[in-house]
Amino acid sequence: MDTQIETTQTATQLLHSISGLIEGLPIGEALARLVARFPGQVVFSTSFSIEDQVIAHHILSAGLPVSIFTLDTGRLFPETYSVWSGTNDKYATKIKAYYPDRQLLERYLDEKGPNAFYASVENRKECCYIRKVEPLKRALKGQAVWVTGLRAGHSPERKDHSALEWDEGNKILKYNPLLHWDTPAVKEYIDKREIPYNPLHDKGFVSIGCQPCTRAIRAGEDFRAGRWWWEDNSKKECGLHAS
Template sequence: MDPAPLEAKLQNLGLEESLSFLDGEYGSQAVFSTSFGLEDQAITHAILSQNLKIRIVTLDTGRLFRETYELHQITNDKYKTRIETYFPDAEKLEKFVNANGPDSFYASVENRKECCHIRKVVPLERALNGAKIWITGIRREQSGFRTEMSKFEIDSAKQIIKYHPILDWTWEDTKKYVKDKNIPYNPLHDKGYPSIGCAPCTRAIEPGEDFRAGRWWWENESAKECGLHWVDGKLTPKKG
């Protein structure tokens, strides 16, 4: 599982070309996970407009914004597709909520991380079952943690290669691509929400605030992540 040959072949390719190449190499064993943010809509368009076999999956935590659900439907309708949706394990979620309460993530970082683990991390593991490469919409400027990432990573715990095709895009690059291609996007982006997760855990940001300041804003930790993009169970990025 060495990403170096892939990295060499894709280094001069644009978004559409790189995804088309991966489609030829992996087909449905390549998986793109979307949360319907602006970055993810750009990649979704690049996949579906080319009729690629790359699977597109999403995680329904049960606590998403109404606008996110609406965009999911709009995207399905526009591209005549059905994005695969994965849900949390009902028994595990019931046990957690009954023991801690519906909004216990506000009470402690530990509770919040456990909530993320049940609602997102475990369903993602099912979504990636059998996949050889996992494509994400991560951009380098989204947070300080992500500035150290490389486009290719190896997650040996999941036995998968991760690929971030728009890692070097800016927010303005992303907005321009979406506008130029007439891609549907979440209207919350126009209301000060650059990063959109679960509704109780996301707020709009003020001018000058960090891109991800609206995520888990009540926490004091400098690197606020849900665990989806930890490599080998660690917060520190592991370059491939």
Template structure:
């Protein structure tokens, strides 16, 4: 059924602009379309598109408790500019307390397994709650952000979250994103001007050099595939893929 819906959406929206596709989805799946923002450059483009076209699409963000102050600043500026509610989703306090009691505040530096555990508690589990009951999940993923995202499609079924993902900026490059933000005076995280391209939690993100990969600044102490689990596929056994985390 999910594959059939994805194929139908691909056919029905063929030739549509991003705005037309967002409008179609909002009308086709009333109150069942959500957009997750981390206030990065791509997400700010999508927020602007949703608000300027007055689309009834809910927006939410995951507050991990370890974000940069600059991220909160752009969050606040976005609320003031667009007057659009952005629902905040927090991790379970008991899970955070247990993690810190048992392993301390910086256990994610000790091993990939510990880092994935922290990401799961702070991001993956809250995301699952936020997506529950919805049909369409809009993301800011772009194909050239990492090698893991090269084979993404505009519409795809996310088996782990049991939801259809729409990746409207999939074929955009970073320059196109930057031009849109500048031309439309969209609030941006000031860290982007300081070499931070992909911004996550403060302890897990650093600026990158001009010749480094876009994701090099995330979990910079690891030689992993630079994913937190939000967009990682399932293995045939139904577990989150370790290879792409």
């Protein structure tokens, strides 16, 4: 118990210290301070969403030493792969991919089938864990800061997050620079700088994940309605950004 208390106190102190270091700074300056404070230990996870493309532009156009990776679940939209390629080409970079553990995925598919996630919330969360959460843990191992494109408007649960927070599950500082940006601000940034983005965003797809679990939203539906639409709204998280 003493070890846990000590760990909690250390995390709280670190969070307070780093908050003071970057508070009120523009994204580029905040990222520059983070990489100076944690050289070689700042990573950015991208799904090639419009939010993530804004952050990728900040990192890649400035040549910041932030490692960028994506989680290739094996069931992404073709358009997502096109944005991935377009981003590599525009910025002359190679974004690293992490893939599901082969044994875990094969066991899941053998026992439950390729579309088992439609059958129950438990099955869907297990699929998300195998394809996204477990690879993420590998990607974050040994890192100090995880940069994300999380926005408060993405879902009710995400309103509880802070721009800088301690992710206890991954034992890492998490920086969410676009947390309080609204969708028009994100789109304006993308358009002004001609940043590659997913054309599905122009077809009613607001939050884009795996192809079988994502649809365009209808008029009057909330932001998250296009993800796992067959489930209750209170369950619509994959586990990457658990509070």
